[in-house]
Amino acid sequence: MSADVAARPARAGASGKARGPEAGGRGGARVVVRYVLLVLLGLLFVSPLIFMIVTSFKTRGEAGGIPPSWIPDPFTTQAYESILSAPGTPVLRWFANSLVAALANAAIVVTTAALAAYALARMEFRGRGLVFGMIIATLFVPPVILIIPNYLIVGELGWLNTLAAVIVPTAASAFGVFFLRQFFVSIPDELEEAARLDGATPVQIFLRVVMPLSRPALATLALLAILTNWNDFLWPVYVLFSPELQTLPAGLSTLQSANAVRYDLLMAGAVIASVPVLLLFVFLQRFIIEGVSRSGLKG
Amino acid sequence: MTTTRVAAPGDTADALQHGRRAPRRGVAKHGKATPWFFLAPYLLLFGTFVIAPVVLGAWISLHRWDYTLPGKPFVGLENYAALFDPGSIPFEDFWNSMRATAIFTVGSVPLLLVLPLVVALVMNTKFPGRNLFRAVYFAPYVLGVAVVAVLWRYLLDNNIGLVNYYLGRLGLPDDTAWTTSTPAAWIALVGVTVWWTLGYNAVIYLAALQDIPRELYEAARVDGANAWQQFRHVTVPGLRPVLVFITMITIIASANMFGQSYLITQGGPGRETRTAIYQIAEVGLRQYQMGSAAAMSYVLTAALMVLSVIVFWLFRERKSS
Numbered sequence: 001m002s003a004d005v006a007a008r009p010a011r012a013g014a015s016g017k018a019r020g021p022e023a024g025g026r027g028g029a030r031v032v033v034r035y036v037l038l039v040l041l042g043l044l045f046v047s048p049l050i051f052m053i054v055t056s057f058k059t060r061g062e063a064g065g066i067p068p069s070w071i072p073d074p075f076t077t078q079a080y081e082s083i084l085s086a087p088g089t090p091v092l093r094w095f096a097n098s099l100v101a102a103l104a105n106a107a108i109v110v111t112t113a114a115l116a117a118y119a120l121a122r123m124e125f126r127g128r129g130l131v132f133g134m135i136i137a138t139l140f141v142p143p144v145i146l147i148i149p150n151y152l153i154v155g156e157l158g159w160l161n162t163l164a165a166v167i168v169p170t171a172a173s174a175f176g177v178f179f180l181r182q183f184f185v186s187i188p189d190e191l192e193e194a195a196r197l198d199g200a201t202p203v204q205i206f207l208r209v210v211m212p213l214s215r216p217a218l219a220t221l222a223l224l225a226i227l228t229n230w231n232d233f234l235w236p237v238y239v240l241f242s243p244e245l246q247t248l249p250a251g252l253s254t255l256q257s258a259n260a261v262r263y264d265l266l267m268a269g270a271v272i273a274s275v276p277v278l279l280l281f282v283f284l285q286r287f288i289i290e291g292v293s294r295s296g297l298k299g
Numbered sequence: 300m301t302t303t304r305v306a307a308p309g310d311t312a313d314a315l316q317h318g319r320r321a322p323r324r325g326v327a328k329h330g331k332a333t334p335w336f337f338l339a340p341y342l343l344l345f346g347t348f349v350i351a352p353v354v355l356g357a358w359i360s361l362h363r364w365d366y367t368l369p370g371k372p373f374v375g376l377e378n379y380a381a382l383f384d385p386g387s388i389p390f391e392d393f394w395n396s397m398r399a400t401a402i403f404t405v406g407s408v409p410l411l412l413v414l415p416l417v418v419a420l421v422m423n424t425k426f427p428g429r430n431l432f433r434a435v436y437f438a439p440y441v442l443g444v445a446v447v448a449v450l451w452r453y454l455l456d457n458n459i460g461l462v463n464y465y466l467g468r469l470g471l472p473d474d475t476a477w478t479t480s481t482p483a484a485w486i487a488l489v490g491v492t493v494w495w496t497l498g499y500n501a502v503i504y505l506a507a508l509q510d511i512p513r514e515l516y517e518a519a520r521v522d523g524a525n526a527w528q529q530f531r532h533v534t535v536p537g538l539r540p541v542l543v544f545i546t547m548i549t550i551i552a553s554a555n556m557f558g559q560s561y562l563i564t565q566g567g568p569g570r571e572t573r574t575a576i577y578q579i580a581e582v583g584l585r586q587y588q589m590g591s592a593a594a595m596s597y598v599l600t601a602a603l604m605v606l607s608v609i610v611f612w613l614f615r616e617r618k619s620s
Binding site: 031034038041042044045046048049051052055064065066067068108111112113115116118119120123124125128131134135138140141142143144145146147148149150151152153155168169170171172174177196202206227230231232233234237238248249250252253255256263266267269270273274277278280281285288289292293294295296 | 328329331333334335337338340341342344345347348349350351352353355356359366418421426428432433434435436437438439441442443444445446449450451452453454456458459461464494498499502503504505506507541544545547551554555557558561562575576579580583584585589592593596597599600603607
C-alpha cells in the first residue's frame, strides 16, 4: 500500500523529544554517553571519506607525508589535472562510460521488472506460481555460478569489450521483480476495475493507473540499479579490455596498478568515482534507505 | 488527469458493486496471452543471463573447455575429480582459495550480524539527530568496492597510512604490515568490509525492529519483564525471519568477496587471501580453463547450499513449551 511506503520514513522522521527512559534524571548522563559513542562511531565512518577528499587536493609529496595532514597545504588541484590529462587514464571517458551504463541498465531494469511484476501481481494465469517461484529462487543463487557461462554467452553475442556487456546481463533483476510485485499487489482492485469498465486495455491500465501510482517504488528501484551498476567491479574488470572502454571502478584498478604510490592521484580518481553516488545519496537518501529496508522484509 | 478520472467516486462505487466475484458485464479481464506479453522482455533477459548460464555452467564443467582452443572434449566428472585429487594441478590453489573464503566468512559474518543489530537497537529509540547518524553509518555502503579498496589501501599503508600513524599515537605497534602479512591482512579485510557494509544490515534490522508492534513491549513491561527479557522474548522472536534473511545474504556476500582482496592485498601475501571467486575468475577468465573454473563454481555453490541448510536448521522455529 502506498501509505505503507510513506509510513516508515514519517515515523523515522518524527524524532521529536526524547521520551521514555532517556528523559530526565538518571537518563541525562545516559544521553551524554550515548551521544559521545554515536559521535565517535560516526567519526570512524566519515573520517576516511573526508581524508580521501582532503588528500585529492594535496601535492604528491604531502599525500605521501607523515604525519598525515587534514588540511592541504598548499591546496592544489594538481592531482585532478594530472589524471584528467594523462593519456593512459582517460578518466572522463570512464566517467561517461559508467554514466551511460548505469542509466541504460536502470532503464532496462525498471521497464522489464515493472512489466513482469505487473503480470505477476495483477493477472491470473497458468504458470504464474512457477514463474514467480523460479524468479525468487534465483535470489539465492550465488552470482559466482553465472560468471563463466555468462562470459561465454556475452562472447557469443559479440559483446565482449563493449558497454553492452556491462549493461544487459545484470539487468535481469530478480530483486526488481520481487520488489515491484510487492508494491503492485497493494494497489486497490477498485482502481483497476474502474479503468477496465471504462474500456481500458491492460496496457492502458498499466501505463495510466499502475505506473503513476508507483512512482516512488519505481524511483527507488531505479536508484538501487544505478548504484549497483555504477559500483560493479568484478564483471567489468574481466569483460572490458580496452583502456578507453573501462568503467570508473575498473579504471580505478588500472590506475592503482600503474600508480601504486601516487596516493594523490588515486584519491582524486576515487573522489571522481564517488561524487555522483554520494550526491545521489545526500539528496535521495530516503528512497535508497527505504529500498534497502524493504528488501529485507518477507513477502 | 487520467488517474483522477479513473478514481472518480462513481466509478469506484460501480466497481465495488461489481467486485471481483460479481459477474462481469462483458468486460474481459485480459486475454490468455496478455500476461506473457508483459513477462516476455523480462523472461528473455532472465532466461538468457540467469537460467541458461546455470545450465550451461554445468555443461561446461563436464568438458575440457579452453575458450581459446577449438576442441572442447567431453571429460565427464574429470574436472570435479581433479578438485578432490591432492595430486592434481588445480587442487592446491583451489582449496587454498576455499580456505581463504572460509576464513573471511567466519571472520566477517558474526561481526556483520551483531554490530549492525547493536546500531539498529540504538537507532530504534527516539532521539534528535537520529536520521543524521543513520545516514552517516550507511554512507560508506553507497561507495563501490573499488573506491573503498583503493582508499583503504592508502589508509593501511605500512609507512604513511593513517591507521598505523594513529595506532602509534595511541602507543600501540605502528609498523603492522596490514596488506602483506597474515593475520593482519585478514583483520584488515574483515575490518574494511565491516566499515563498508555495516550500515546496510543495520538499515534492514531497523526496518524489522520498527515493524514489531509496540504493544508487545508494553505487555511485556506490564508482566514485569526487564530490558534483557524484553529483548530475549519480544525483539529476538520478532526479528527471526529477518535474521534468517540477513544471515543468508551476509554469508552469500562474504563467500563472494572479491574486490577487497583483488585491490587491497592482491591476494597476498603469497596466495593467502586469494578468495575462491578470485581463483575462479583468474582460472576461467585469465587462463581460460573454463571447464575447471566452472566445476569450482559448482563446488563453491554446493558448499554454500550445505551452509544454507545449516542456517535454516539453526534458525528453525522451536516449539515453545
